[in-house]
Amino acid sequence: MVKSYGERSNRNMRRPVVKEEIVEFLRTSQKQLDGYLADLADFAQRENIPVIPHETVVYFQFLLQAIQPKKILEIGTAIGFSALLMKESVPGVQITTIDRNPEMIAFAKENFAKFDKHSQITLLEGEAQEVLPTINEKFDFVFMDSAKSKYIVFLPYILEKLEVGGVIIIDDVFQGGDVVRPIEDIRRGQRTIHRGLNKLFDAVLNNEKLTASLIPMSDGILMIRKNEEDVDLDLD
Template sequence: MHKRNEMMDRPVVSEEVRDFLRTAQKQLKGTLGEIEKEANEKRVPVIPHETVTFFVWLFGQIKPKEVLEIGTAIGFSAGLMAEYMDEEGKITTIDRNPTMIEKAKANFKTLEIEDKVTLLEGQANEWLEKLDDSKYDFIFMDSAKAKYYDFFPECMRVLKQNGVLAVDDVLQGGTILEEDSEIPRRRRKIHKKLNAFLEIVMDHPALDTTLLPLGDGLLLITKKEDFDFSFMKTQVTEDKS
């Protein structure tokens, strides 16, 4: 079972604008469109349609050939990227949830993209450490929000120079700017880790970063030059000790 994401119902723009972005823009056709429709009807947390249309546009501009995804879920976003990337392109996607993995595999088979997608089953941090340096043109991170800070150093290591990292759901339904004391205790760790993550990446000299109010906030980071972000991993270790 997937966990219901309460932030799905807290738009970071007005509901009228959000609904316009989701209904007025070009809709997906065929099997991929059916998967999107079913996911939305069943409240499965896939990327919203305004992010879908943005990815279609973005992939037409950057034309990635090697894509890494952290957080497969039911495989919808991987299916979308597979359809709009280079014909010879490949996707590596990571997930640890057995139920989601089963659904993703079924969708990859239905979409006939099994030859383009490699699904790595298990913990993302363990898999990330095994991946080659500067391998990927594009990385999409849509996993546990409290882990974005932890995963970021390895993402920068495996991302090519001038490659793009897209990070989903960083605005937490617009609550990201609230004080810690105003955040429910169950979400306080996510709130702190996301703010610490944003503080580092939003104005870092090695990065070009922009934050778009699509869905629950889509952060785009271009790796302009190599930089060792391993100090963030050290900080995570110290926090646990």
């Protein structure tokens, strides 16, 4: 039994911003996973572990096959599902993934040992804010799916390590629609996330050195392309 997550965990990701009947259509009509990825997705759903839903899975498969990145950085490993999905989507890709949760790290290590036969995935343990400065390589694709309030904290480190032309995908940025509500209407325990996400939007959506797009899929995806080497972020 998984201890880190329960039925009440990740409340906002259970409130997709798209109509329920469209969400159901997206999750059932598109090509389904098979083999070990299907098993991992089923396990995550049973245990309330936050992994990307099927509509995002299919979108990732398309996007990664189109972009064909050579080096991927992931913030938020969980059980390793998305890292393994990305590995399967781009043959030969090298993936570095970071997580701080000991229980999830144990699951991920077990899954990588079973299914990453060519050692394409490197798992780094610890707080992303501490681990990121120690990484001395560049990436052309980044996936962030971790503490939502920390996205804006991680972003400067990420941009430093992203190649010009590289793409960042940030998951769960709508918080069930809460991001557009006045902060006074947000539960106190969620206000740090609300502030962090809106600060993120302020920093990137109209930044002249980035191309950014919000995708109303699942609980919202923010896509960012780095257009120039030096990107200034207004974090005040």
